[in-house]
Amino acid sequence: GESVGLHLPTLSVQEGDNSIINCAYSNSASDYFIWYKQESGKGPQFIIDIRSNMDKRQGQRVTVLLNKTVKHLSLQIAATQPGDSAVYFCAETAPSMAGGFKTIFGAGTRLFVKA
Amino acid sequence: NAGVTQTPKFRVLKTGQSMTLLCAQDMNHEYMYWYRQDPGMGLRLIHYSVGEGTTAKGEVPDGYNVSRLKKQNFLLGLESAAPSQTSVYFCASSYIHSGRKESPLHFGNGTRLTVT
Numbered sequence: 001g002e003s004v005g006l007h008l009p010t011l012s013v014q015e016g017d018n019s020i021i022n023c024a025y026s027n028s029a030s031d032y033f034i035w036y037k038q039e040s041g042k043g044p045q046f047i048i049d050i051r052s053n054m055d056k057r058q059g060q061r062v063t064v065l066l067n068k069t070v071k072h073l074s075l076q077i078a079a080t081q082p083g084d085s086a087v088y089f090c091a092e093t094a095p096s097m098a099g100g101f102k103t104i105f106g107a108g109t110r111l112f113v114k115a
Numbered sequence: 116n117a118g119v120t121q122t123p124k125f126r127v128l129k130t131g132q133s134m135t136l137l138c139a140q141d142m143n144h145e146y147m148y149w150y151r152q153d154p155g156m157g158l159r160l161i162h163y164s165v166g167e168g169t170t171a172k173g174e175v176p177d178g179y180n181v182s183r184l185k186k187q188n189f190l191l192g193l194e195s196a197a198p199s200q201t202s203v204y205f206c207a208s209s210y211i212h213s214g215r216k217e218s219p220l221h222f223g224n225g226t227r228l229t230v231t
Contacts, residue, residue: 032217043119043205043222044158051216089157093217100146100165101217102173103209105158 008087012112019077021109023090028071030092032101035064035075038087038108047075047088077111085113117141121206121223128196128230136191136226138206146209147189148173148220149181151202158205164189196230203227 013019025033031052036044050057050064050073057064063076073090089108096102119140128134138147145166150158150173160173164183178200180192189208193200207220 034219036220041224043207043224044220045222046219049219091220096163096165096171098163098165098169098171100163100211102160102163102171103148103217103220104160104174105150107157 008108008110010110010112012114013080015082015113015115016079019075019080019084019111019113021075021077021088021111023073023075023106023109025071025073025090025092025106027092027094027104028068030094032093033064033066033073034091034093034103035062035073036089036091036105037084038089040086044089080111080113082113082115085111087111119206119208119221119223121204121226123226124224125227126229128193128228130197130230132196133192133194134196134228135193136204136206136228138189138191138208138223139187140189140206140208140221141187142208142210142221143186144208144210144221145186146211147183148207148209149179149189149191150205150207151175151200152205152225153202161191161204196228198230201228201230 034049035047038044048059065074090106093103148163149161162181167186204226207222
């Protein structure tokens with residue numbers, strides 16, 4: 001069943017093209033950032049993360065860029081495939097008042113891959 | 116390993132009824148979280164726990180209570196359900212690296228709750 005909203009920002013790309021999904025975060029104290037992928041009917045799954053002492057990190061077909069000056073995060077997917085169609089969330093983690101850490105999610109972007 | 120398991124998967128409640136959602140993780144993670152996901156709202160943090168016996172409020176705690184009596188379990192309770200609590204609820208867990216570094220969240224597959 002569908003578990004995410006009908007009004008999410010949407011990115012539509014052709015199979016084989018590169019995708020760039022952007023995210024603005026709010027808390028300047030956040031020091032750890034993660035991108036998650038959510039497929040219909042499932043919980044979010046980890047894709048890639050980056051700590052605040054870095055500005056770029058690469059994985060398999062994915063790259064995350066962090067710009068702390070403007071509090072902006074992006075996810076680049078190379079050679080996008082139909083299986084990449086999903087909703088993508090960025091998340092920021094910061095120390096919490098209760099001790100430990102707290103993770104807050106952005107609103108999400110729906111990626112459609114056209115065959 | 117099963118990872119993070121949520122029960123039940125679906126539930127329908129009438130306004131004013133109560134229920135408890137159960138989350139269990141078998142990864143020995145310290146931290147556990149409850150989120151709700153509504154259309155167009157992304158995931159919002161309800162409550163979280165940084166260890167057995169401790170809980171803390173997230174972004175939208177009103178109308179919910181939680182308990183973490185055992186490290187592997189995190190319960191979310193609705194004492195008097197309201198239609199505004201119709202949502203998909205996700206539980207997640209994470210561990211802390213040495214040096215108190217964060218790690219990604221591991222999610223369950225959600226509980227779809229409808230309150231009529």
